[in-house]
Amino acid sequence: MTILGTTFAVFFSLLQVVSGESGYAQNGDLEDAELDDYSFSCYSQLEVNGSQHSLTCAFEDPDVNTTNLEFEICGALVEVRCLNFRKLQEIYLIKTKKFLLIGNSKICVKAGEKSLNCKNINLATIVKPEAPFDLSVIYREGANDFLVTFNTSHLQKKYVKVLMHDVAYRHEKDENNWMHVNLSGTKLTLLQRMLQPKTTYEIKVRSIPHDYFKGFWSEWSPSYYFRTPEINNHSGETNPILLTISLLSVFSVVVLVILACVLWKKRIKPIIWPSLPDHKKTLEHLCKKPTKNLIVSFNPESFLDCQIHRVDDIQARDEVEGFLQDTVPPQLEESEMQRPAGDVQSPSWPSENVATTPETFGRDPPLRCLAGNVSACDAPILSSSRPLECRESGTNGPHVNQDLLLSLGTTNSTLPPSFPLQSRILTLNPVAQGQPILTFLGSNKEEAYVTMSSFYQNR
Amino acid sequence: MKNLGQSKKGEVSFRKIFILQLVGLVLTYDFTNCDFTEIKKEYCRTIREDLLTYMSGTKSTEFNTTIFCNNRSHCLTEIQRLTFNPTPGCAPLAKELFVLRTNATLALWCPGYSETQINATQAMKKRKKRKVTTNKCLEQVSQLPGLWRRFIRTLRK
Numbered sequence: 001m002t003i004l005g006t007t008f009a010v011f012f013s014l015l016q017v018v019s020g021e022s023g024y025a026q027n028g029d030l031e032d033a034e035l036d037d038y039s040f041s042c043y044s045q046l047e048v049n050g051s052q053h054s055l056t057c058a059f060e061d062p063d064v065n066t067t068n069l070e071f072e073i074c075g076a077l078v079e080v081r082c083l084n085f086r087k088l089q090e091i092y093l094i095k096t097k098k099f100l101l102i103g104n105s106k107i108c109v110k111a112g113e114k115s116l117n118c119k120n121i122n123l124a125t126i127v128k129p130e131a132p133f134d135l136s137v138i139y140r141e142g143a144n145d146f147l148v149t150f151n152t153s154h155l156q157k158k159y160v161k162v163l164m165h166d167v168a169y170r171h172e173k174d175e176n177n178w179m180h181v182n183l184s185g186t187k188l189t190l191l192q193r194m195l196q197p198k199t200t201y202e203i204k205v206r207s208i209p210h211d212y213f214k215g216f217w218s219e220w221s222p223s224y225y226f227r228t229p230e231i232n233n234h235s236g237e238t239n240p241i242l243l244t245i246s247l248l249s250v251f252s253v254v255v256l257v258i259l260a261c262v263l264w265k266k267r268i269k270p271i272i273w274p275s276l277p278d279h280k281k282t283l284e285h286l287c288k289k290p291t292k293n294l295i296v297s298f299n300p301e302s303f304l305d306c307q308i309h310r311v312d313d314i315q316a317r318d319e320v321e322g323f324l325q326d327t328v329p330p331q332l333e334e335s336e337m338q339r340p341a342g343d344v345q346s347p348s349w350p351s352e353n354v355a356t357t358p359e360t361f362g363r364d365p366p367l368r369c370l371a372g373n374v375s376a377c378d379a380p381i382l383s384s385s386r387p388l389e390c391r392e393s394g395t396n397g398p399h400v401n402q403d404l405l406l407s408l409g410t411t412n413s414t415l416p417p418s419f420p421l422q423s424r425i426l427t428l429n430p431v432a433q434g435q436p437i438l439t440f441l442g443s444n445k446e447e448a449y450v451t452m453s454s455f456y457q458n459r
Numbered sequence: 460m461k462n463l464g465q466s467k468k469g470e471v472s473f474r475k476i477f478i479l480q481l482v483g484l485v486l487t488y489d490f491t492n493c494d495f496t497e498i499k500k501e502y503c504r505t506i507r508e509d510l511l512t513y514m515s516g517t518k519s520t521e522f523n524t525t526i527f528c529n530n531r532s533h534c535l536t537e538i539q540r541l542t543f544n545p546t547p548g549c550a551p552l553a554k555e556l557f558v559l560r561t562n563a564t565l566a567l568w569c570p571g572y573s574e575t576q577i578n579a580t581q582a583m584k585k586r587k588k589r590k591v592t593t594n595k596c597l598e599q600v601s602q603l604p605g606l607w608r609r610f611i612r613t614l615r616k
Contacts (some may be wrong), residue, residue, distance in 0.1 A: 100560060101560070212503050212504040
């Protein structure tokens with residue numbers, strides 16, 4: 001009896017152990033092997049209807065027999081402990097304002113009083129936004145691009161306001177080649193050059209929570225179809241304007257080049273590259289020839305055929321006369337010339353304009369010009385410290401500058417052929433005195449060059 | 460005899476007040492060990508919008524800011540005091556959404572907070588309910604956004 005009892009005890013214990021390993025636990029709940037059949041997923045949608053939130057759950061296995069199966073949520077609720085889902089065909093839905101959205105809620109699949117499968121979920125981390133809507137594409141001809149705009153209901157919500165949008169578009173011929181663009185706003189610009197011409201494109205958009213809330217992508221918005229224009233038409237419309245502008249530009253450049261070539265020597269080059277004054281040429285240029293026979297040259301051989309007239313009358317100022325008597329050598333004949341500075345060509349000169357120098361006549365004889373006496377030689381007027389004075393020609397004969405000698409042509413008086421080498425300018429002035437008046441510049445060659453250059457500058 | 464009875468009643472009321480204050484001191488929570496980052500997330504996620512909803516219709520300059528805090532723990536202490544402790548003229552705001560979420564946030568991210576609150580709630584049950592004065596409550600709640608902003612600024616340091 002004892003052995004029999006022991007045998008039955010061992011048998012029943014083994015039976016209990018075997019029955020436990022077969023998947024049926026003592027508490028009646030299903031073990032892990034069967035839990036996978038009741039796996040489910042949920043997503044929440046906040047403020048889907050005013051201030052009401054929704055929670056939707058469904059089994060991952062579509063073949064699950066949902067008869068007598070319920071869903072229940074407990075925890076993280078306002079004023080209540082648990083809420084039951086409402087069954088709609090194959091999904092389970094609950095709409096309520098009582099989601100606390102802080103902390104985890106426990107969602108269980110229940111068969112009667114038994115919990116088949118439970119999950120601890122924070123409803124703020126399984127948010128699925130509502131799908132965007134009003135998707136449209138507008139072609140902007142001026143900007144050569146396409147403006148994509150859409151709307152979303154989350155712009156007016158309190159909690160889930162910050163979203164990330166995914167715009168997808170594809171070529172009608174490439175069915176699986178979707179191009180994606182992520183943006184946080186509700187406007188997107190697609191450049192025309194990024195798209196193929198004369199092609200139909202399909203475009204759609206979806207959203208996902210981006211800020212403190214987390215979750216899943218929303219459903220795609222309804223697709224929008226648009227066609228890109230031809231490139232030729234578009235470029236042809238803008239050509240006339242560009243063509244006109246380019247033609248005008250070319251014409252202007254050509255005109256400028258022609259003008260530059262024509263005016264180069266006369267106008268442009270003197271401004272850009274002014275020529276340095278050549279004193280000899282300057283003096284020759286400045287001295288005008290009142291008569292055909294007037295010779296302007298520094299070459300004494302040019303005056304071999306000239307008749308040099310003797311000057312008998314001298315017009316001199318009183319204040320200068322004494323100076324001239326002290327400084328003028330006896331062989332020199334002086335004449336006075338009075339001319340204003342800088343105005344050598346003018347026939348009328350101020351009468352009181354007298355230039356004197358402290359130098360002696362031997363070295364730098366002063367030159368004085370008489371009022372109203374027009375000199376045949378337009379010698380440059382000094383603006384420097386050494387003014388010019390016309391010298392009177394004495395009875396002994398004039399001193400003639402070997403470089404410069406003016407001749408009036410037909411005169412009654414003659415000049416001696418020999419002249420000392422001095423840097424002077426002789427001028428004949430038949431207007432005021434009836435006899436030519438010879439004027440001299442300073443004998444210093446350097447002074448003559450200086451005065452000529454400065455006169456050129458003044459001119 | 461009447462004077463003797465009145466004096467005894469006064470002693471009893473003073474004793475109750477003293478005990479209640481003592482309980483309050485003992486049950487004051489130290490927020491030093493809280494997860495401030497998660498508390499900030501919860502505030503930015505829901506509590507901030509709830510406070511704005513509660514204060515909607517009032518101007519930002521209508522009430523002066525009279526309560527300040529120095530550090531994170533001090534800010535949470537002041538937030539807790541203004542959110543949960545009733546003040547004369549304003550009954551507890553327990554049913555408001557921002558109150559519920561603040562309580563849930565502190566209970567979730569501050570170890571030992573929920574037990575303290577339960578005991579304090581039981582100790583305070585004996586206090587009489589006062590009539591809710593909307594303006595008084597608005598004035599009290601108007602201090603909370605500033606305290607929360609100050610709390611967030613301390614986290615940026």
